[in-house]
Amino acid sequence: MTTRVPARRSNPSEQSARGKSFLEKAAYVVTPGTVVFGLLYYFGSTYRSAYYDYFGVRVSELELAPQDYVMGSTTAIFLPLLIAVVLGLLGVASFVLVDNQLSKRGLDRLRRQVSWALVAAGIGLLLLAFPVFLRPRWWQQAVSLFLASGWPRELLPPLIVAFGAILVMFGRHLRRDASRYRERVRAITDGLLIALVAMTLFFDMALYASGAGKAEAGQETNQHYMNMTGVVIHSREPISTQAYDACKDKGTGGGSYRFTCAGFRVLAKSKTRYFLLLERGKDVATLVLKDDDSIRVVVWKAS
Incomplete structure (x- = not known):
């Protein structure tokens, strides 16, 4: 004589839980x-x-x-x-x-x-x-x-x-x-x-x-951009007419990078360009420089 064991009814919540995919x-x-x-x-x-x-x-x-x-x-x-x-x-x-x-x-x-x-x-x-x-x-x-x-x-x-x-x-x-x-x-x-x-x-x-x-x-x-990083730009050519006063021409004896431009603050830096700020009295000029071998950037910290 064989005895059948009744199948256990699964809880609906368990069925719904199993039915849900990952x-x-x-x-x-x-x-x-x-x-x-x-x-x-x-x-x-x-x-x-x-x-x-x-x-x-x-x-x-x-x-x-x-x-x-x-x-x-x-x-x-x-x-x-x-x-x-x-x-x-x-x-x-x-x-x-x-x-x-x-x-x-x-x-x-x-x-x-x-x-x-x-x-x-x-x-x-x-x-x-x-x-x-x-x-x-x-x-x-x-x-x-x-x-x-x-x-x-x-x-x-x-x-x-x-x-x-x-x-x-x-x-x-x-x-x-x-x-x-x-x-x-x-x-x-x-x-x-x-x-x-x-x-x-x-x-x-x-x-x-x-x-x-x-x-x-x-x-x-x-605050005159004191929290931004200051940089000095060494360039083969004058970088911009807006920043001409900030650049010093060292002449032919200055080497490959003839012009030295100071007073810049780094607003942002992308993969290929620098975004710089130059304060001129009450005004400020925003300059965009291509990051290539025509310039050399030196970071400086104000005292």
Whole structure:
């Protein structure tokens, strides 16, 4: 007599786990990393583009590697990202505190009033902020009385949009409606509002990265480029009419490199070219020299 052993039914979760391919499993890890790397690359390129544009150099001419852009992104996004995280934590803590206070008995009416007030305030901010992106004259005249030009004026409209969307979400979540249909509508609305907040914060951080690059270049100019590497150029011929005063002609007895040009600072170095700055009074000249055997570059350190 033979006894049949019933086959063990596998758990659906185990079946789904076995059914997933290696690529599907790797996607959970690779996709977030790819998105983060792409964001760092974008903000880093925005920062460096603004920095070198200040000196009249296109960043595409520098032949920078992707890791160079990513390394520059830390300066561009650390402060706004830190502020966004802190404000987000404060916002969540405030919502939890208000929600707990309004959950007490006898406060249902007040809860509905606060909910509608937050939704109305958020919608009002959204209706106000979206036209501001077009920068109408009345807005420029109004903010010029309170805000200085530059970052404050540029960053304010996106922040108003994000704050308005967050108020709408908080107000809707204070309304505890058990209806399944309304729950679906709220989920869809929350998704759209979260996307709106993400887009406005992305736009704001891009503006900040660009402003940070320009500010860094302006600070270098105010410090007379002391943080940049100084070089002396030995050349067979005068390197430029703009730098003629900075070059000394040693005559035929000077050897192969007849001209010696001092006072340059290295802005950047690509594979084939030098990008140099020469300060001339209140002005600065940006020179591009081909890195070949016609010049010899000597690094010097100011005392």
